[in-house]
Structures are given as C-alpha cells and as structure tokens.
Amino acid sequence: MPNIKSAIKRVKVNASAQAQNAHAKSTMRTAVKKAETASTNNEENAKELLLTAIKQVDKAASKGLIHKNTAARKKAQLMKKA
Numbered sequence: 001m002p003n004i005k006s007a008i009k010r011v012k013v014n015a016s017a018q019a020q021n022a023h024a025k026s027t028m029r030t031a032v033k034k035a036e037t038a039s040t041n042n043e044e045n046a047k048e049l050l051l052t053a054i055k056q057v058d059k060a061a062s063k064g065l066i067h068k069n070t071a072a073r074k075k076a077q078l079m080k081k082a
Contacts (some may be wrong), residue, residue: 025065028056032074039082050082 002008035053038046054075061071 021065028060031056035078
C-alpha cells in the first residue's frame with residue numbers, strides 16, 4: 001500500500017474503475033451469449049436480444065473496453081447467426 005496521499009487515491013480510483021469496466025464487459029458478454037442462444041433456438045424474442053447485444057457491444061467499444069474492430073467483428077458474427 002502506498003504512503004503518499006495521491007498514490008492512495010489513485011489506487012482507490014483505479015479499483016473503482018476496474019470494477020465498473022468489469023461489470024460493463026460482463027454485461028456485454030451476457031447479452032451476446034443470450035442473443036446467440038436465442039438465435040440458435042429460434043426463440044421469438046431473438047430480434048430484441050440481438051438489438052440489445054449490439055447496443056451493449058457498441059457501448060463497450062465507445063468506452064474503450066473493446067477495440068472498435070472487435071466490436072464490428074462481434075456485431076457481424078451476431079448478424080450472421082441471426
């Protein structure tokens with residue numbers, strides 16, 4: 001643990017940012033997985049889940065959690081499966 005006051009604050013800020021990033025990334029992965037399973041099982045809410053997953057992927061890319069090309073690839077794969 002650091003002794004300098006600013007370094008202590010940086011540790012706290014980094015920990016909270018890491019928690020927020022992990023939550024956002026987990027939410028995105030869950031949405032993508034739900035959309036994939038819905039499209040393979042031909043569920044009636046597959047289109048809604050697909051739109052939600054695309055929205056989450058775009059949001060993660062805009063926050064810098066994933067690269068924009070990775071987001072484009074994920075969206076293309078989702079659309080191909082649907």
